[in-house]
Amino acid sequence: MQMLALTLSGLLLALSLAGCASVTLVSSQTATGITPKPYTALLVVGLSEASETRQTFEEIFANELRKRGIRAVPSYTVPALKERASREALAEAVRLHHADAVLMTRFLSVKNKRDTKTGYVMTDRGVDVVDYYDYYGNYWEGVGNYASFDAKPVDEIISSVTSVEITLFDAATGARIWSGISEESHAERLISTTQELAGLVLNALAQQGFISPK
DSSP states (O other): OOOOOOOOSSSGGGSOOSSSSOEEEEEEEEOTTOOOOOOOEEEEEEOOSOHHHHHHHHHHHHHHHHHTTOEEEEGGGSGGGSSSOOHHHHHHHHHHTTOSEEEEEEEEEEEEEEEEEEEEEEEEEEOOOSSHHHHHHHHHHOSOSEEEEEEEEEEEEEEEEEEEEEEEEETTTOOEEEEEEEEEEOSSOHHHHHHHHHHHHHHHHHHHTSSOOO
16 A cells, blocks of 8 residues: 655644634545545545644544444554554554554645744844942842834735645555545634535545545
């Protein structure tokens, strides 16, 4: 089975929501030559070095799959898959849990929209000292009696969009059979965004005939 490296710093940093409708599935593609068939048992793998992010993704996707009558196993619950797994360990987990498909996700990119404005940057700060008493008194009154600023361009991030790839693999062949790309804006609510993403992905898989509809 083709193994995807279990690397991702900060996704699913990525799977987050501020406000409503911040998650979109911008692509949904079935591999060429594939005849869709319904899968009934999935191993769910979140490719993230952040354990909290990985567990959130896997638990929410697995729970949504179970609601559709599909057996789903979060990979973090498999001892051999708690850390970065070998090809053999992943294949053995698929076999032991009788999974007929593997659902994986990985971080693609973060695109920041920036705006440059004129701002003020502190260039100096200190205390005016005339004699030892000024020095002594300023210690108790707090340092920072004077400060100077220069007007300079300031680069400000005004929006951010994170792209995530979700891929379904056939367990018997290891082949990629479906993939989708999501885009999420903002980075504040991991749980609600993952729930929104799971709904979009599972609806797309159901429409393609890879899982049963609700």
